[in-house]
Amino acid sequence: MKKLFIVLFVMPVMLALPFNSYAVSPERQDELMHLLKQDCGSCHGMTMKGGLGPALLPATLIKTPDYILENTIKYGRETLAMPAWDGILNSVEIEWLVDQLKEGIE
Numbered sequence: 001m002k003k004l005f006i007v008l009f010v011m012p013v014m015l016a017l018p019f020n021s022y023a024v025s026p027e028r029q030d031e032l033m034h035l036l037k038q039d040c041g042s043c044h045g046m047t048m049k050g051g052l053g054p055a056l057l058p059a060t061l062i063k064t065p066d067y068i069l070e071n072t073i074k075y076g077r078e079t080l081a082m083p084a085w086d087g088i089l090n091s092v093e094i095e096w097l098v099d100q101l102k103e104g105i106e
Ligand code: HEC
Pocket: 035, 036, 039, 040, 041, 042, 043, 044, 052, 053, 054, 056, 060, 061, 064, 069, 072, 073, 077, 080, 081, 082, 083, 085, 097
């Protein structure tokens, strides 16, 4: 009976959770795009072509695995002027931003 309960009730919830937590709402996507252009853009350039920080264009990012880029955004590289965004952006939002950068923003 306990196994049946787990299969019928616990499993579906466990399966559904990641899908929900991966979603970034359309409103939040707008905010993140604004942040990317204004805040990140102040160092990386409004169009991500670089400035104080390196260019964040698909061609320059393609060689670097997502998790490395995500860690750089999350924890920053303090000694190299890249601030940490941990606490401001959650992991899902950072993954979403890296996806946008790798696809290229206009
Ligand atoms: C104060 C300036 C500054 C701001 C603001 C800033 N960055 Fe950076 N960023 C840098 C610098 C400088 C580096 C290069 C560090 C190094 O040489 O390792 C960097 C590196 C990176 C890298 C790694 C690039 C690579 O090819 O390895 C990513 C990704 C990145 N930044 C994304 C972002 C995002 C996203 C934001 C906004 C949420 C942001 N940065 C805001 C200065 C900044």
